Amino acid sequence: MNTMQEFGTIAQLVHEHATQAPGRIALVDNERSLTYGALDALMDRIAASLQRDGFKPGDAIAVCATSSVNYAAVFLGALRAGVAVAPLAPGSTPASLSRMIEDADARILFTDASAAEVVGAPKDGDIPRVALDGSAAGQSLESWLAPVGAQPGAVETQPSWPFNIIYSSGTTGEPKGIVQGHGMRWAHVQRGAKYGYGADTVTLLSTPLYSNTTLVVFFPTIAFGGCVVLMPKFDALGYLQLAEKHRVTHTMLVPVQYQRLMAHPRFDAHDLSSFRFKFSTSAPFNAALKADVLKRWPGGLIEFYGMTEGGGTCILEAHLHPDKLHTVGSPAEGSDIRLIDEDGHEIPRGDTERAGEVVGHSAGMMTGYHRQPAKTREAEWFDASGKRFIRTGDVGRFDADGFLTLFDRKKDMIISGGFNIYPSDLETVLRGHVAVADVAVVGVPSEQWGETPVAFVVRRDGDGTTEDALLQWANAQLGKTQRLARLSFIDELPRSAIGKVLKRELRELVGH
Template structure:
């Protein structure tokens, strides 16, 4: 009797490559992954994973060794990721948006002896000393093992590395977050009610981001279909959603913002959608409300970390009165708030968020001290991960995020949360997008400075916007300056790069 994916998912532990093989045996012709240029069914995907795994073993890549890729999302990159897992090695997708020096540093840090590049990123890395052999994804067929090749079977332990994800950073080499097969199995097996077995999941974020993987991996685990966008474009996204009759998606807030702002949004047929999710950056309540009103299907916001820790979920469809929150802790997740001395704060008080769950990273790759710094040990001796955020629980147990702890401004001895100021700034009719950072001040220690993108057609100048915004803020919150800019610098998953704004301000870019 053939073991089905459902049988495997009922077990305490299993692997994604085994689930894909089960789908290949049952529904070989069903679409597994598609991009703009290629589509592949489960049967062909399973064979391609075998050929990749066999070629890795042929070339001497060891079990538990990293295999890097630097690419825009594609069927080829996805197959390399999955074939790496079948060989028992560790997938290490690297962010193309980093500097060439950082990319080379991340490849070296991962310990990869092989890196897969697409043509666009190979050109960007020209001249960099890469500490690994290079295979071009456009030439993958020539590198593969023969069509009938099968890899030597490997035994994968729960604690073995599944992937390394590098945290975003603007300076230095980002930290590599090692996630185990056990952690990923928790992600895969807990999605029984999400309908991924019937999903057509449209993804517009890169494969090096956990934001993407938390939808990409469960879709394949449960036998759904994934559609990848190489680069996000709001109008193209809607065209693909309509064409493929997309049912599931994961988008970051800035993508929702750009999609909802399209003048012809309401002309697209999105009735197939059942499950829309969002994570990675603050999701404004008014934007959530707009999505709820105009876009069919459930809307769920997730709050959590790539490192694991604890996660919250907000079913915005069921709780439209809680859109200012990120929801309650998910089942099996323990989230607590602590003060600067590491003590839990009283109910209703604000504190640093720490979390614990069955899905926790092994640690930062090769960085024991950084792993220790990210850890909080409870009075009961349990390991929690520091989220780096500040928040409080409301009377119903919903978590309200205040800010990143590192972004909190201490001005004249007062704690100032940029998100509070940003919420007021966003209400101004001349502001399309805005953010607030803390900068050094001789008088106050730090002072808040704002940056905003003017709304098209707005006539109010920066001085007027500054005065009218400050009139609505408390004395300690008031902006010392406000600078217009064409756009806010963001990472590939939509986070505002506040350090870049501080650096540009210090360099005199804003007069």
């Protein structure tokens, strides 16, 4: 196996593992496991079935289902046929799901009972449906598959071909299809050796397979011949039990999952000594929580900062840089990360005083937003030499050591009385109070100031602090221009399936 070659395919690597170690376990869910030999054979049948149905390289399938062995096999089998995969969220609305399927030009939908409500009853003109779980969601996978032993026609996959179309979570409105090429995914695989992936890797994934957060760890694990344990729905105790049972070495978790795990009363009772690396991405990860993970959970902790669109990554190896936990790390090898001001002018390197929007360039960049050239152009920035960068929409500043501190999403920045207020600064102050278990600050319209900050706080169980007392305490800590107009307790912050706080929903609450 040569993951350092200029370009290769994950589907071919699966075949190599199946040839060398057919009995090694590749995939596990809560119902079954699959060896590399069986996975390779199933991928052949899936690829042959798609070719039988007229699929050609560059065509697309859609998958809307809960994570499972069959889901993973269909994803990998489609790739073997050169067919792109559009993994879609079962939590979408029916109208949004229809638009995404149409936008991806998907010609078949793989689904299961968990998505029945969003998929709805079949209508005339719908694309064929295949049920991954043997339910009534569609034709059974087994009856759709080509016979055992079926071999697909050979496909010479090209780096520029679409690998998958990931639809943005919709936290900023209408989902956009982010086209990632085979070359971009191969770049993710190539960095895998640095993080200890190998045939003895056991990766536990409790985030969904439609999320890029999950896929950036799923594919390197499979590419290096490791085992992926899929947890269809996260709960803290269940996660700890699986991690101990399977002697897990790697995992990807979003910050809110780390928060729930570290707070679980049984956390320290579980043997997690098998862990080598824990990863995190997708949402702000506060420094105190990182420190707690480092103290109580064996193995390295690595935070990735980047976008599904690609364009460069910052990496914080938290176990090696405990003094930089307030940052998201420094640019990864091969990533060119820069800052630009409001007018699109580059902030000079070495300027540690000014913040700007983060833009990035790397080998791992989206081709563009599917069928949305205008949106693609909005997401791009070009330097003086014409080099293409992807705009993140995040505001940050580099320190003297080249580590990036993020302040906030550009769109979440509050401009109050002409002053820029970063909600993350206010959230950090509030987290310093013993009553605060979780918090989010949003800007709301103000006749006097244009915008003004409002806080939503999840109070710790059993704490008796009142909203007014906490508001007064916070405002005593904050600068005059930062002071909160209002503070409300809330049972739980609204979050996407991968842990992003849905600030749009919080702003809507203010108006009620």
